[in-house]
Amino acid sequence: MSFPESLQNTFLPQEIQFIVENEPIKILPRITTRQRKQYRQGSNYDPDSKNSHPIKPWRLITTNDYNVNNMIAMKSTELPLWMAVLLKEQKKCNIIAPNWITVSNLDKYIDFELKNPMKFSSLPWNWLVIACILFTKAPDDLTDPIHLLKSRCQDLREIRLAKVQNGLAILNESHLQLDNLSLMEINEIRPYATKISDMFKNLHKNTAAGLGEDYDMHMDTSEPGASFNMTQNP
Amino acid sequence: MYGDLSNKLILEAKRAKQLRETSTSLASQLTPYQETFVRNILKEVEQLKQNAIFLHEEIVNETDPMQLKMKKCQYYVNFFAMERNKRCLLAYHKDRSDTMDSLCWDQQNLILNGGNGNKGNKHDATTLDNNNNNDDNDNDNNSNNIDNETFDINNLSHEEQVYIREYSKLITSLNGDEFADIDLNGSLVPPSEVFIDVRVLKDAGEIQTEYGVFNLIKDSQFFVRQSDVERLIQQGYLKKI
Numbered sequence: 001m002s003f004p005e006s007l008q009n010t011f012l013p014q015e016i017q018f019i020v021e022n023e024p025i026k027i028l029p030r031i032t033t034r035q036r037k038q039y040r041q042g043s044n045y046d047p048d049s050k051n052s053h054p055i056k057p058w059r060l061i062t063t064n065d066y067n068v069n070n071m072i073a074m075k076s077t078e079l080p081l082w083m084a085v086l087l088k089e090q091k092k093c094n095i096i097a098p099n100w101i102t103v104s105n106l107d108k109y110i111d112f113e114l115k116n117p118m119k120f121s122s123l124p125w126n127w128l129v130i131a132c133i134l135f136t137k138a139p140d141d142l143t144d145p146i147h148l149l150k151s152r153c154q155d156l157r158e159i160r161l162a163k164v165q166n167g168l169a170i171l172n173e174s175h176l177q178l179d180n181l182s183l184m185e186i187n188e189i190r191p192y193a194t195k196i197s198d199m200f201k202n203l204h205k206n207t208a209a210g211l212g213e214d215y216d217m218h219m220d221t222s223e224p225g226a227s228f229n230m231t232q233n234p
Numbered sequence: 235m236y237g238d239l240s241n242k243l244i245l246e247a248k249r250a251k252q253l254r255e256t257s258t259s260l261a262s263q264l265t266p267y268q269e270t271f272v273r274n275i276l277k278e279v280e281q282l283k284q285n286a287i288f289l290h291e292e293i294v295n296e297t298d299p300m301q302l303k304m305k306k307c308q309y310y311v312n313f314f315a316m317e318r319n320k321r322c323l324l325a326y327h328k329d330r331s332d333t334m335d336s337l338c339w340d341q342q343n344l345i346l347n348g349g350n351g352n353k354g355n356k357h358d359a360t361t362l363d364n365n366n367n368n369d370d371n372d373n374d375n376n377s378n379n380i381d382n383e384t385f386d387i388n389n390l391s392h393e394e395q396v397y398i399r400e401y402s403k404l405i406t407s408l409n410g411d412e413f414a415d416i417d418l419n420g421s422l423v424p425p426s427e428v429f430i431d432v433r434v435l436k437d438a439g440e441i442q443t444e445y446g447v448f449n450l451i452k453d454s455q456f457f458v459r460q461s462d463v464e465r466l467i468q469q470g471y472l473k474k475i
Contacts, residue, residue: 002339007422018424086428 010190016183020129021082022063026096029071029087033058081130085137095138100124101131103144106152113159120160120180128157128184164189173200236315239278240322243271247326254333264333267391268326275319282316331397334390338402339419421464430460431475432467441466 011019059065067077076096079087087093099105100123112121124130131153139146164185167176171193178186250265289309296302387395409418437452445462450471456463466472 002335002418004336004340004422012423014423014426017426 009194011187013184013187016187017129017133019183020126021080021085021133023081023126023130024078025081025084025098025130026076026078027084027087028074028076028094028096029092030073030094031071031092032073033069033071035069081133085133088138088141095134095141097134097138097142098124098130100127101134101142101149103148103152106149106156110152110155110159113156113163117163117166120163120178121156122180123156123182125182126184127182128153160185168193168196171196171200173197173204236278236282237318237322239271239275240319243268243275243326244322246271247329250333251329263337264330264389266389267330267394269391272323272326275323279316279319282312282319285312286316330394334394334398335401338398338405421468425460427460429457430463432456432458432463432472433475434471435473436471441471 058068060068063080063083067079068083071077084093084095088095100109109121109123112119131149134142135146135150135153142149160181164181167178168189170176176193176197246265246268253262253265286309289305289312293302293305293309296305390398405419433455434450434452437450439450441448441450445459448456448458448463450466455475456472463472467474
């Protein structure tokens with residue numbers, strides 16, 4: 001098919017990264033793109049007459065381009081992550097790491113994770129991807145030594161993974177609560193969890209229908225979890 | 235028993251599917267068409283149909299209610315056997331057509347090797363130029379018969395050969411008019427880097443892309459824009475580093 005089967009039900013990790021790269025992030029630009037007054041006066045931009053405007057303002061189709069055209073060196077501004085990474089690669093900006101990527105903050109998250117075995121700490125939904133991008137693309141912009149941060153992130157990931165695995169034990173036919181689980185982590189368990197809970201659902205529907213007066217297996221008479229809940233203790 | 239034959243056909247389809255999932259080579263993507271199985275199943279269906287006609291006449295003429303019940307039961311069982319054969323045949327063919335569809339989408343210039351491979355009969359090689367409007371690869375590049383882009387068209391039944399041609403024509407027309415700006419056959423992995431390093435794996439001479447000329451000498455390395463060379467990477471000339 002036009003869309004390969006492996007992609008039909010879930011995202012690739014690269015696609016997750018693509019989604020996350022649209023998020024804004026703070027940077028310290030090293031270049032100034034704000035134009036001086038005399039250029040800005042004729043603000044009705046006309047692409048045909050290049051002579052009247054020696055510097056063409058950039059235009060972005062995908063995002064708001066106001067910040068891109070108004071960067072002042074060493075004044076922090078917000079850009080989409082993909083743009084920040086692009087500028088960072090050319091050494092035209094420094095990325096300001098988000099608050100949570102510091103040793104002390106990560107330690108707090110780890111503490112929370114350890115004290116609450118039934119909960120996930122409130123890391124941002126994209127923490128894995130952001131951490132990965134920052135560690136590879138902008139290691140010099142982080143405030144703490146990178147090996148400490150990396151080990152903290154690894155710890156967090158392992159603790160959370162263990163919790164996810166525990167949580168899969170209570171997979172059932174009606175619902176699953178995954179507060180504060182990040183997109184990447186959800187993506188990892190998606191194929192498994194949805195498939196199993198679909199199976200539970202079918203099983204539940206069929207048993208409930210078979211036990212009632214109605215022997216027609218195809219008829220959906222039961223509401224999930226309404227009367228007879230066999231899947232709770234298999 | 236009726237239906238045993240279709241069971242074998244389905245097992246065959248399953249085996250082909252497993253092969254598809256485990257191996258990446260194009261040759262294993264489509265296993266030979268199971269002509270004999272299909273013929274035998276059709277024969278069985280024909281026989282079942284004769285039965286049905288006979289039973290139908292019996293039912294119409296029957297007066298004894300007990301006998302009528304029995305005849306009706308026979309008629310239904312007969313009908314279900316037919317139904318089962320139909321399901322199996324359809325499943326097998328749908329599986330194959332899905333595979334053919336994905337082949338058409340994956341391979342930019344799918345070369346259907348018409349002649350028997352061992353005879354080296356290159357005159358029969360049919361080229362399906364899915365994308366010639368997008369890429370200026372001249373034709374002798376396509377007929378170079380790169381190993382991983384050919385597969386034996388004899389694996390397909392005649393109807394399937396017609397189908398695959400028509401389907402790739404459909405894709406071309408879709409690429410042609412409405413979405414000419416977007417390369418629908420292109421890579422589905424989101425772009426992450428604008429410029430990449432590529433290494434040339436196979437000598438290909440001078441290749442003209444939309445954005446300029448490359449001289450592809452084996453083992454040379456280039457630093458190029460990803461969108462320029464995406465097609466060449468898919469065809470196996472270049473390797474991304």
